[in-house]
Amino acid sequence: MSFVQLNKVSLAFGDRDILLESDLTLQAEKKTALVGINGSGKSTLLKVLAGELLPDGGQVIAPEGVRIGYLPQTCLVTGGTVFEEAERAFDNLRQKEAQAQHLAEAAAVAEPQQALKLLEKSHEILEFLEAAGWYRRQETIEQTLRGLGFTTKTLYNQVTVLSGGWQMRVALARRLLEAPDILLLDEPTNYLDLEANEWLENFLKRRAQGFCLVSHDRAFLDEVVDQVIEIANGKLSVFSGNYSAFEQRRTEEKLRLQDAWKRQQAELAKQEAYIQRFRAQATKASGVQSRIKQLEKLERIELTSDASTLRFRFPPVPHSGHDVLTVRALKKAWGDTPIFSNLDWDVVKGSKVAITGPNGVGKSTLMRILAGRDPYFSGTLRWGSGVQTAYFSQDHENDLNPQKTVLEELETDAPTDMFPRLRDLLGAFLFPGDDVEKKTAVLSGGEKNRLTLVKMLIQPSNVLLLDEPTNHLDLASKDVLLDALKSYEGTIFVVSHDKYFLSHLVDQVLELATDTPTRHWGGWQDFARRLEERVTVLSPGGAPVKTESQLSRDEVKKRQAQERRLQREEDALLTQLDELETQLKQNLEQMSDPQNYKDGALMRRFQQEREGLERQHAETQTRWEATARELEALKA
Ligand SMILES: Nc1ncnc2c1ncn2[C@@H]1O[C@H](COP(=O)(O)OP(=O)(O)OP(=O)(O)O)[C@@H](O)[C@H]1O
Ligand SMILES: [Mg+2]
Missing domain, CATH: 3.40.50.300 (P-loop containing nucleotide triphosphate hydrolases)
Structure with a gap:
């Protein structure tokens, strides 16, 4: 055992x-x-x-x-390649095979009796190899790598060009393939x-x-x-x-x-x-003494205080325009391999967008492009006026300098007037007292994540780009982060595999695909439901209903054009609604200003203006609802 x-x-x-x-x-x-x-x-x-x-x-x-x-x-x-790295799991078996070969060769030139013994030994090893899966390794390796998201093409990519996350998948595959007696996996x-x-x-x-x-x-x-x-x-x-x-x-x-x-x-x-009371009385002296002894011996129950939890809010966001992001015909490829293309995308202030899609579709790549870390794409990408982004990368440990202490790391980015407050801030992120003097190299996964979050927090920003922000966080910290993000007034783009997190945060989804990405309005649950329906839709006869990919190219093109038109219309209507609301607010302020009360004519004008604005607002609202419904229907 x-x-x-x-x-x-x-x-x-x-x-x-x-x-x-x-x-x-x-x-x-x-x-x-x-x-x-x-x-x-x-x-x-x-x-x-x-x-x-x-x-x-x-x-x-x-x-x-x-x-x-x-x-x-x-x-x-x-x-080496992904496949080769995974194949190293079989290195010990390879040695065994060489050993069996060696024995067989020795048997060929040995005395008959000795040869028999050698052959038996060699045979034993071959049987062991068979049982250990040596002869099926090609299949097993491929199955494992595919299970973890690699495709026929990416199986032969060089591991060193992969992102940290994908390198971890290779390392995980190798461990699993080694089939050790004791398998220890740290947050796989x-x-x-x-x-x-x-x-x-x-x-x-x-x-x-x-x-x-x-x-x-x-x-x-x-x-x-x-x-x-x-x-x-x-x-x-x-x-x-x-x-x-x-x-x-x-x-x-x-x-x-x-x-x-x-x-x-x-x-x-x-x-x-009792002890206090009878301490001075000679008659009770021995009783008092024995109680004192008892008390000394007593094992005290200690309540471990609940681990303190993270506490923070994002500061008020700097002002920016209504249009946060405008993307046209964005296309990304690695060499000849297209990652995604035809991305037309408008995002308005305050949106909470999830970016999703199957393995390798380029979610992190898009995040890096948005963060300005990858300039190699075609098409246009324009941030709105006043937009300031902050980026939480999936490989965030690469953004930490291992030589620096926690405090030094923060001081590099913080404006000097914040210095006196940095220790307090770190305390709120669970780096108490001396912990701020730790080198970032020794930090645990959760600690590195929290330090990266503090670094984001000290930069003024109104757009957060979050690539797997809950990675390594324990359950309590995840909840606190979710709460803080929910009340964040700026715009959020997030990639996450945490369904709970997504369903409590996002109000729209961008589904990436190699051909044309799709936008979905509504929260994560809506999207997940649609995804499920897409997989299970069957016509009454049992034959699959024609899906988007089977529509003719023309139909698809027509649909896309219509969708773009509706999208533009919707955005325009939303802007109009925004403006009307601002005017209504101004109107209300004027009407409730005591200085204006005396002027009857002026008040009547305000009142008329108000009625006009309200009518317009109601009409625009109805038009917007109709457009949104039409768009929704087209996408479904
Ligand atoms: N070499 C080291 N020197 C000093 N402190 C260290 C060293 N290695 C780890 N620590 C500290 O020891 C504590 C435990 O670290 P460990 O990485 O085991 O935590 P963990 O439970 O795995 O956390 P997480 O859930 O965040 O991964 C952390 O506070 C970490 O900063
Ligand atoms: Mg850990």
Whole structure:
């Protein structure tokens, strides 16, 4: 039986205990979630289990020959093509095959009896190779890589040109293909989109051996694990059952502990009152002494305070025009491979837009283009007047200088008049006291994310470009970020694989596609529903209904032209509504100004003006509703 065991293991960074004389047995067949808030030490624990980090004290024990596979939270792959990198998982089997070959060659020239022995050995190895999947490796590798989102073409791309997220997918594929006895995965879902996420979920469910997995995705954990290990304040606790069961037990336990603490406090108060009262009386002296001793011996119940949570709001946004973004005929290609094209896109102030689409369709690429980091595209892209963007990139750790401390990193970007407030600001983002002196290189995933968020916050901006902003954040921090974004007055463009996050934030969706991208009005749920319908629509006879891609080119062109026309009309109507509302507001101000009360004629004029404006507003509103409906129908 395979396992890894911690025996009284301690580890601290500065004055922060990550493990305190901890014991743990991680059995290979268990499907385990490792959970805890950001910075509690999950990644550190995995490194200790994997033997990559030596603890300060105690032992890490594993039976001889146990193979441990560990995928760090962030890592870069070495080189070669995607396929080659994944194939390295089979390096040890390749050696074995060479060994078998060698034995067979030796047998050919050996004495008959010796030859038989050699051949038997060689045969044994070949059988082992067969069972280990050596002869099916081409298929297995391809299946795994495809499951994680690679296509026939991208299988043979060089890994070094891939984004950090895609490199992680290659590293994940390699670990999975190695099929180790103990599989340790640190937040593997961070870089996966919905499809790849589902593939991994199924893979882990089917895996005969267990694994130990860090993730902040509740739904994912509930599907795949049967035990939960929690790390908090240097202590490890093991719970059997899935994640929801763990959460429920945790809540019950907390209530029980609070009860016990209250009872103990009452008892302590009683004993102390007795001691105070009879301390001076000789007759009670021995009773008092024994109670004092008892109190000293008593193990006090301590309530661990709930980990403090992030608290912040985005500052008021600088003023900008109504039209935030105008894009015409935008096209992006990598060499000859088109990524997306025909993107005509207008975004108005205050929109909360999700950018979505299947694997590799170029969501992050579009974000980089929007952020001005990728000038290689054709077509036009114009930001509106007064627009100031702030960008949260998916590979945000590359934006942090590993040599700098947290505070220095922030000082690089902050205006000098903000310096006195930086420590407070970092405190609100859960970098208390000395933590601001940490080098950014040692920060945990969640800490790096939060530091990048603070950096965004200190730049004045009215457009946020967020590429997977919830990555690495624990559940509580995710909720706080969501709340802050919901009340953000500026415009938001977001790419995220977190369905919960999207459905509570966005009011429109841009669905990228290699040919023509599509805009969808309404929130994420509407979009998700439409997506589902698109997959399942069948005509009564069972034959699939003609879908957009099967419409003739002319029809598609006609439709697109009509859609563009309606879109322009809608935008114009919205602008008109905006103007009418401003005029109505001015009119109301004039009518409620006491100075004007005396002038009857003037007031009548205002009143007439008001009626006119209201009529116009109602008409425009009706026209806008009709246009929006027509547009909606066309898109559906
Ligand atoms: N080499 C180091 N020196 C000093 N502090 C460190 C070092 N490595 C990690 N830490 C700190 O130890 C704490 C635990 O880090 P770890 O990466 O294990 O957290 P985590 O639970 O994985 O968090 P997350 O959910 O954010 O990934 C963090 O506060 C981190 O900054
Ligand atoms: Mg971590």
